[in-house]
Amino acid sequence: MKIKAFALAFALALAMAVAPTAADAKGRRNVQVWKIADFENNAEYMARLEGFRFQWGGGSGASMGTTESRRATNGLGKSDEQACQWALLSALLAIKADAQARGGSRVVNLRSFAENTDFVSTTEYQCVSGATNSRVYIRGTIVR
Secondary structure, three states, rough: HHHHHHHHHHHHHHHHHHHHHHHHHHOEEEEEEEEEHHHHOHEEEEEEEOOOOOEEEOOOEEEEEEEEEEEEEEEEOOOOOHHHHHHHHHHHHHHHHHHHHHHOOEEEEEEEOOOOEEEEOEEEEEEEOOOOEEEEEEEEEEOO
């Protein structure tokens, strides 16, 4: 009988601990703005991009078309900023692969579009964070 009482008490305590998280998962959707420089100051991220060039908010060149990426990452155990940086890295790697597959040497006019409206900045990008993940939506123009 003691084991059943303990199991019931444990289940009740677990349910109470998880309840605020469940409510947060249902309603949290924060559109945040982060500094591009903070991402670029991470040597690990820059090494993964292998020197491929991205220009945020402007640029010119012989256009080879547009590209975009929507990437999400698990935010559990990470700060929103860490999760957003990881999602940005994933998005940039996808855009880099697309650009290189089309013969492009860089991507210009890079911008966020988290709210279905272009957010153009040379210093910041947008990220959407929820209770369990963070997402980055970016697009740009591939050039030679």
